[in-house]
Amino acid sequence: MHKIATAVFALALTTTAAQAADPDAQCSAVKLADPGWSDIASTNAVARLLLEGLGYQVKIDSLAVPIIYGGLKDGRVDAFLGNWMPAQQGFHDKFIANGDVQRLSRNLEGTEFTLAVPDYVWNAGVKDFADLQKHADQFDKKLYGIGSGAPANLSLKEIIDKNEFDLGQWKLVESSEQAMLAQVDRAVKKQKFIAFLGWTPHPMNVKLKMHYLTGGEKWFGSKGEVFTLTRKGYSQACPNAAKVLANLSFTLDMENAIMAEVVDKKISFDEAAKAWVKQHPERLQGWLSGVTTKADGNALEAVKAKL
Structure with missing residues (x-):
């Protein structure tokens, strides 16, 4: 009986020591x-x-x-x-x-996170989601998003799938953040129309002369957290x-x-x-x-x- 009790006590000590070490192993x-x-x-x-x-x-x-x-x-x-x-x-x-x-x-x-356009596109009258279709040919019916699976992309896909703002024939172009911004840079140099996902904080707000479109609050909110x-x-x-x-x-x-x-x-x-x-x-x-x-x-x- 004494040997059994000793064995149980030793097992308990071993178990306690292992449990005590677990938080360190999990958290280090x-x-x-x-x-x-x-x-x-x-x-x-x-x-x-x-x-x-x-x-x-x-x-x-x-x-x-x-x-x-x-x-x-x-x-x-x-x-x-x-x-x-x-x-x-x-x-x-x-x-x-x-x-x-x-x-x-x-x-x-x-924070802000929604579609944005360069200043010359804004000055041409594209200030709201509802203005995009009016200039569909100039945009080549494309919206430029970030990496596949990103929530903002899913929102844009929903807008297209449900033909919101008459954008049902438009295409979402998905790529990395860096690739999207490189595409924006190329468009700006040629003064071409482009609509892309913009957000703050981000250096794009300093580097680019850009504006955020209104009208997408249902999907993107206004100011965020x-x-x-x-x-x-x-x-x-x-x-x-x-x-x-x-x-x-x-x-x-x-x-x-x-x-x-x-x-x-x-x-x-x-x-x-x-x-x-x-x-x-x-x-x-x-x-x-x-x-x-x-x-x-x-x-x-x-x-x-x-x-």
């Missing part, structure tokens, strides 16, 4: 996702700077938006800083509303790392500045984010409030030492 690497958008590359870079300064490893996978949501549901992605609303309302209804994916915090407000999402139970499993992510909030000016630095100086997003934080160290206080290093040390000192 923070898995983020990037759909290939410059704004999310910027915010991910800030998150990486803070988390690595605190002793975490950060892994960022480039994934299409639907794959990101599936990864959050399945636990293969820990967090996503790019839940643009209301553009991603469909994904919200499918994954967040039922609790499969959890909304952690709002990280940005005042961006939220940070996590896999279900992440805040309970990894409270310190989750607290960092929950604290992260940004401004349009900040994100535009980081992205412009990348474009103008041909540097990485990590380098641009680090340079911005070095110039604005006062932001660290709020971002690291209630946070420690992974080893339970002083968070502010640890991150400052990495700058």
Whole structure:
């Protein structure tokens, strides 16, 4: 009987030790996702700077938006800083509303995301979605979107499929953000008509003379917000790392500045984010409030030492 009790006690100790090690194994690497958008590359870079300064490893996978949501549901992605609303309302209804994916915090407000046109197209009278069909031949009946599966593309497809604004014969051209903007640049140089997905924050708002069309509020909203999402139970499993992510909030000016630095100086997003934080160290206080290093040390000192 004594031997059995001893064996049970030893097994309990082993089980307890394994359970105690689980949170560390689960939380030491923070898995983020990037759909290939410059704004999310910027915010991910800030998150990486803070988390690595605190002793975490950060892994960022480039994934299409639907794959990101599936990864959050399945636990293969820990967090996503790019839940643009209301553009991603469909994904919200499918994954967040039922609790499969959890909304952690709002990280940005005042965004815009809808069709845009260059200034010379705007001056020619294209100021609303309803104006597009009036100039169908000049546009070659094409709308230029971003990567396949992006929520904004799905909204444009719905508009076309339902013949909203008499656009039923138009075609959506899907490509990467960079390829779409390269197409816009080519059109602008030739002063050709083009309608494309635009959003702020993004350097395009500085680089291009552009205007956002009205009329698409049903699908894109007016002013929007961006939220940070996590896999279900992440805040309970990894409270310190989750607290960092929950604290992260940004401004349009900040994100535009980081992205412009990348474009103008041909540097990485990590380098641009680090340079911005070095110039604005006062932001660290709020971002690291209630946070420690992974080893339970002083968070502010640890991150400052990495700058």
